[in-house]
Amino acid sequence: MPLLVVGSIALDTVATPFGSAVDAPGGSAVFFAAAGSILHRPLQVVGVIGDDYPMATLRALEKRGVDLAGVERTAGESFRWKAKYSYDLQSRETLETRLGVFAEFRPNLPAAFRGARYLFLGNIDPELQLSVLDQCPKPALVACDTMNYWINGKRDVLLELLRHIDILMVNDSEARELSGDWNIYRAARWILDHGPKRAVIKQGEHGALLVDDGGVFKVPAYPLEEVFDPTGAGDAFAGGFMASIASADDASPAVLRRAMVYGAAMGSYAVEAFGIQRFDRVTREDVEQRVRAFRDLVHFDLGAATR
Amino acid sequence: MPLLVVGSIALDTVATPFGSAVDAPGGSAVFFAAAGSILHRPLQVVGVIGDDYPMATLRALEKRGVDLAGVERTAGESFRWKAKYSYDLQSRETLETRLGVFAEFRPNLPAAFRGARYLFLGNIDPELQLSVLDQCPKPALVACDTMNYWINGKRDVLLELLRHIDILMVNDSEARELSGDWNIYRAARWILDHGPKRAVIKQGEHGALLVDDGGVFKVPAYPLEEVFDPTGAGDAFAGGFMASIASADDASPAVLRRAMVYGAAMGSYAVEAFGIQRFDRVTREDVEQRVRAFRDLVHFDLGAATR
Numbered sequence: 001m002p003l004l005v006v007g008s009i010a011l012d013t014v015a016t017p018f019g020s021a022v023d024a025p026g027g028s029a030v031f032f033a034a035a036g037s038i039l040h041r042p043l044q045v046v047g048v049i050g051d052d053y054p055m056a057t058l059r060a061l062e063k064r065g066v067d068l069a070g071v072e073r074t075a076g077e078s079f080r081w082k083a084k085y086s087y088d089l090q091s092r093e094t095l096e097t098r099l100g101v102f103a104e105f106r107p108n109l110p111a112a113f114r115g116a117r118y119l120f121l122g123n124i125d126p127e128l129q130l131s132v133l134d135q136c137p138k139p140a141l142v143a144c145d146t147m148n149y150w151i152n153g154k155r156d157v158l159l160e161l162l163r164h165i166d167i168l169m170v171n172d173s174e175a176r177e178l179s180g181d182w183n184i185y186r187a188a189r190w191i192l193d194h195g196p197k198r199a200v201i202k203q204g205e206h207g208a209l210l211v212d213d214g215g216v217f218k219v220p221a222y223p224l225e226e227v228f229d230p231t232g233a234g235d236a237f238a239g240g241f242m243a244s245i246a247s248a249d250d251a252s253p254a255v256l257r258r259a260m261v262y263g264a265a266m267g268s269y270a271v272e273a274f275g276i277q278r279f280d281r282v283t284r285e286d287v288e289q290r291v292r293a294f295r296d297l298v299h300f301d302l303g304a305a306t307r
Numbered sequence: 308m309p310l311l312v313v314g315s316i317a318l319d320t321v322a323t324p325f326g327s328a329v330d331a332p333g334g335s336a337v338f339f340a341a342a343g344s345i346l347h348r349p350l351q352v353v354g355v356i357g358d359d360y361p362m363a364t365l366r367a368l369e370k371r372g373v374d375l376a377g378v379e380r381t382a383g384e385s386f387r388w389k390a391k392y393s394y395d396l397q398s399r400e401t402l403e404t405r406l407g408v409f410a411e412f413r414p415n416l417p418a419a420f421r422g423a424r425y426l427f428l429g430n431i432d433p434e435l436q437l438s439v440l441d442q443c444p445k446p447a448l449v450a451c452d453t454m455n456y457w458i459n460g461k462r463d464v465l466l467e468l469l470r471h472i473d474i475l476m477v478n479d480s481e482a483r484e485l486s487g488d489w490n491i492y493r494a495a496r497w498i499l500d501h502g503p504k505r506a507v508i509k510q511g512e513h514g515a516l517l518v519d520d521g522g523v524f525k526v527p528a529y530p531l532e533e534v535f536d537p538t539g540a541g542d543a544f545a546g547g548f549m550a551s552i553a554s555a556d557d558a559s560p561a562v563l564r565r566a567m568v569y570g571a572a573m574g575s576y577a578v579e580a581f582g583i584q585r586f587d588r589v590t591r592e593d594v595e596q597r598v599r600a601f602r603d604l605v606h607f608d609l610g611a612a613t614r
Contacts, residue, residue: 088489182395184512185532205491206513207527218527218604220514225492257607291609297525298605300564302598 007122024275028122036239046070222268240266314429331582335429343546353377529575547573
């Protein structure tokens with residue numbers, strides 16, 4: 001079943017204590033596609049690039065089955081983002097944001113994309129996210145990301161959007177800011193009270209939560225002794241999560257839980273290298289192996305109590 | 308099998324956004340005993356109180372099978388600690404610490420306690436922790452807590468202690484400070500390289516990790532929409548963890564994983580009320596029910612992938 005992502009396509013200049021990358025291909029749609037395409041095709045991308053964008057990156061994604069018919073190339077500079085991480089990677093400072101052609105981005109879905117069944121609205125202006133929904137009339141499941149900039153700046157539009165999506169996927173600070181509640185479970189319930197049937201709360205090195213009326217599911221982060229660049233982990237998580245669901249063509253509770261684990265596995269790959277590099281070397285079998293490792297990470301047996 | 312704890316017995320004055328408590332019975336040994344005694348007896352306590360300590364609290368613990376023969380009562384003021392938590396309970400400021408009789412505490416184990424099989428050394432001066440080990444020659448398993456004050460102030464003694472214990476149980480910031488490494492898995496490995504066969508890293512609202520040469524086990528924190536007072540959660544965790552192991556009289560990997568879950572359950576009770584109040588109303592059956600809820604919290608089925 002077709003999986004569609006709309007989001008940013010960027011060139012990231014990132015410095016961490018372990019090195020730096022200049023103009024590395026990134027952005028939410030690129031991380032999503034790099035991760036998701038390992039699990040599922042067709043994966044359709046809608047976004048915009050300037051005429052300076054390195055086409056080799058897009059061709060490499062195409063080779064892996066990503067459909068870029070929705071990527072518009074226009075005259076001007078590609079979206080650029082520059083940031084520096086703290087010594088422990090726990091915080092980052094955005095040094096520069098140059099929107100370039102992204103400033104005028106108006107998603108326009110090719111006719112062939114309008115039947116997408118699984119839809120991920122990456123972090124862009126909620127007005128544009130709504131316009132994508134208008135162009136894609138019958139999705140089986142819509143998940144959506146956002147950020148503090150829209151939570152503060154376009155709150156009313158965002159609240160309207162929430163009424164039309166199935167899953168809101170945000171990180172913990174965003175959930176807190178959106179709900180005005182610091183308790184993450186109350187914040188999740190606030191989200192459920194405003195439209196989405198489910199909330200996915202990303203917690204960085206602590207993993208992620210899936211919350212719905214049935215309860216809470218927690219997936220930890222994969223234990224890594226070496227983390228090089230946290231950029232894009234959340235979008236890679238989304239790619240793994242949505243691709244797992246699209247691949248099953250099923251959004252039942254058991255499939256969603258499993259999808260959280262695929263998401264966490266993809267997030268762990270994202271941080272093991274700068275940009276999307278790590279995904280060049282990840283096979284489907286690697287992913288299955290890492291996903292099985294999550295089972296051992298959380299497995300316990302209450303029966304052992306009675307020995 | 309006898310489980311022994313040595314630690315502080317304190318009167319805590321705590322303010323959170325939800326209220327405050329004045330001179331509430333607390334301290335590591337009291338939280339440990341309040342939680343652990345629900346799962347296991349005999350539970351032996353070694354500590355010191357002043358002549359101002361409310362004896363009703365100790366009698367209530369005794370009624371639940373806690374053996375207080377190792378609690379010395381001396382002339383003077385009991386240990387008092389005063390703290391205020393931030394609005395989101397994520398940080399706290401210590402407003403006052405009055406050691407009182409705790410300043411001269413020299414653990415002296417009654418003869419009947421010296422055969423304890425399971426031993427928890429609560430957060431006190433590592434020299435005193437070593438002296439307890441000297442008095443208890445044949446424990447099957449020794450776990451130990453510490454804090455930044457000792458990590459910085461008595462590092463050499465602490466490193467000597469590490470060579471004689473089986474499990475170091477600390478929170479994440481302590482593990483980072485001790486090892487000098489911000490990556491929590493490398494920090495855990497540093498601990499394993501310095502004596503203990505296992506490290507338990509407490510991560511507050513994110514749960515806890517058990518790390519040994521065999522790998523990592525993660526237990527999440529129990530999802531709570533209402534948290535009143537985080538004080539003592541780590542000691543209650545330790546009480547549940549150690550009592551679960553002592554009760555099984557077995558420290559095999561499966562039993563340790565299960566013990567982590569009992570620890571997390573006890574930690575969740577601790578934060579639901581001020582001081583040890585909540586444990587007055589917790590039955591063994593309540594605990595078993597909460598422990599089973601952890602299974603649902605992390606359970607996923609990879610088989611669903613192939614439907």
